[in-house]
Amino acid sequence: MPTPQSRRERPAKPALTREGIVDAAVLLMEREGLQRVTMRRxxxxxxxxxxxxxxxxxxxxxxxxxxxxxxxGRVDLAAHSGADWRERLNAVLASYEQVLFAHPALAQSALTARAAGKNYLALLESLLALLAEGGVPDRQAAWGVDLLLQRSTASAAEHSAQREDSHAERDWAQLRQALATASPDTLPHVRAQADNLISGAPAERRRWSIDTLLNGILATGPGPGPRTP
Structure with missing residues (x-):
């Protein structure tokens, strides 16, 4: 039977800090998944x-x-340095999506979690600087960043969920079949656009969606500010 060890002989535990707690939480997530990262665990x-x-x-x-x-902090904020501002913004958002895609549960959580730390602020700074370089007015840029991050977060969450779903390919096959056999009488536009609705490589559709948002952000003012009493 092992001899009990006196508490006085045990090495002292390192003092808790917020940084150390977050370090441990990240390691726990990478080992066991985000759903296991509770205060108790x-x-x-x-x-x-x-x-x-x-x-x-x-x-x-x-x-x-x-x-x-x-x-x-793993997002590459200097991606494609030296390229056109749109190319660099697209590359930063692509890196952001890859970070979330690598952690499916975190991608889902990011839809509602509101980060406010130094790395989130650095990401905002990078995107705002790129929009300013592109001549986007301040208020449109401020609102536009939120829209761009929402789109990228939702995309990462969607694709992460598909990666974890063993039935994802079956679901896509069912969708393709449903579109191809849609009634031309009751669903004429769906039937006519059946091929277009599922056309394009993911990278092409992703870039098109970001360009569409950027064009809208550049062209659309947010309207008058809030009224003052």
Whole structure:
């Protein structure tokens, strides 16, 4: 029977910090998935009690937002440096999508999580600088960044979900069949556009959607500001 070890003889645990907690949360997510990153499970991994974590992180939602912000540090903000501003903006958004795509559950969480850390702010700065370089007026750029990130986040979440779904190819086959056999009498436009609706490589459709948003952001003012009393 092993001899009990005195608590005094055990090495002291490192002091908790927010940075250390987020580090541990990222490692836990990469090992077990985001759904397992709860305050209780993280406390077990850190050999402490959940109450100790609440000093640094308010709840699981804030923890997931902190994980998201940490991973945003992997976005390549200098992608395609030297290229046209549209090319560079497209490359930054593509890198952002790849970071989310690598972590399917995080991509889904990013639809509602509101990151506000240094890496999110650095991403905003990069996108705003590129829009300014393209001559986009300030307010249109500020609103446009939100629209561009929403589109990229939704795209990453959609494709991450498809990657995890073992029935994704079957679902696409069913959609193709439904479009091809749509009634020309009751669904004439769907039948006529059946091929176009599923045409184009993912990269082509992605680039077209970003160009469409950029053209709209450049051409469309947000209207008058809020009224003052």
């Amino acid at each position: 993280l406390a077990e991994a850190l050999d402490t009690g959940p109450a100790s974590l609440y000093v640094y992180v308010a709840n699981t939602a804030e923890l997931h937002a902190a994980i998201l912000d940490r991973l945003l």
